Amino acid sequence: MIAEFKRYIKEKVKLSEEDLELIRSVAVEKIVRRKQLLLQQGEVCRYKIFICKGLLRTYRTREDGSEHVMMFSPETWWATDPESLNNQTPSFYYIDALEDSEVLLWTKKDFAMLCAKIPALKSYSEKLISTNLNIGRQRIFSALSATPEEKYDEFVASYPNIFARIPLHMVASYLGVSLKTLSRIRQAQLKR
């Protein structure tokens, strides 16, 4: 399982073998089954999660029980609730597995130690954060300005590989439209 992570991180960051070994030594391997929760609303988020294999979903609920998907994380992506992790406050989010998955976990403390000892990792981590910020801004703009069909097309174009692995009602939830609307859009596109 660590092999996938090594392949990923070597491609992104120049690391010595000792650095790699240090990172590995504080990582916890975990296997999760489909539907299993990695984080619950109300809990303090304890880990940064790297997905070696499988697919995770981060979502949030309203008082009425409705679920709203914030993010999908397939293999070679990350998942966590940075707000809860950094501030050690109860999280608003759930993270669960949409497929049987294999993940690596680092605690806040260990990851901070790694960043302190390995500047290249720290700056890569910062780069990921700013990428996330940009993706978030793009999504806000899309939410403000795009029609449901445009949102759908953007999603399929941006995430073609994971699109096929996600039930449509979760895509609808991610886009902020009803499943009904999504069905109509797809129906209309089929007719062209």
Add this chain to the structure above:
Amino acid sequence: MIAEFKRYIKEKVKLSEEDLELIRSVAVEKIVRRKQLLLQQGEVCRYKIFICKGLLRTYRTREDGSEHVMMFSPETWWATDPESLNNQTPSFYYIDALEDSEVLLWTKKDFAMLCAKIPALKSYSEKLISTNLNIGRQRIFSALSATPEEKYDEFVASYPNIFARIPLHMVASYLGVSLKTLSRIRQAQLKR
């Protein structure tokens, strides 16, 4: 004009007088009139902007010319396009002044120098970034799940002081609803 900044930064970060002086020495003071642009779509963003006085707006347009407000920045806030600034790529955004304003500017290079020499500033800057990430997530969740009225109420509750300074059609644009819808909501609330 620098006085407002000093008051602000002293409250947030422990800094020596030399640090403060260094920060000041590379800052550029600028006075902008209402409607004046500080950044144009297509331009590379050159500065981090701190607002001493006044009110800025960051927005983006679609091909059809419609404007969509990403952010309002009143005094003691910041504005910039981090994506364009960091990567030196053309920006998607406009930044303009909604009121006559006084701002301080730092180039990417100077700000990087400051962060390198003043670790406390660097970590404060990181904290701002993560706060922005959290605000963005909250806004995405709201865009996905809230009704227009809930979004409006949230906005008024979150930004009571700047709400009164912004024309309603810009509030509507920020919320991603039409001015018509916003008028209807306000009308309905008046009747209660």
Add this chain to the structure above:
DNA sequence: TAAAAATAGCGTCAAATGTCCGCATTTTAC
């Protein structure tokens, strides 16, 4: 000070969207 622009509201109408319902098919779980 006067003209022009910005702001915000309203009425009407059409279109988009959501909710509720059932149904058929596939997938999952025991």
Add this chain to the structure above:
DNA sequence: GTAAAATGCGGACATTTGACGCTATTTTTA
């Protein structure tokens, strides 16, 4: 292997929302 759950579609209907045009008032600009 069989029952249960999940998934996706479609119809009917009500509601929300937006687009357009018009007007009154305020603010800005020259």
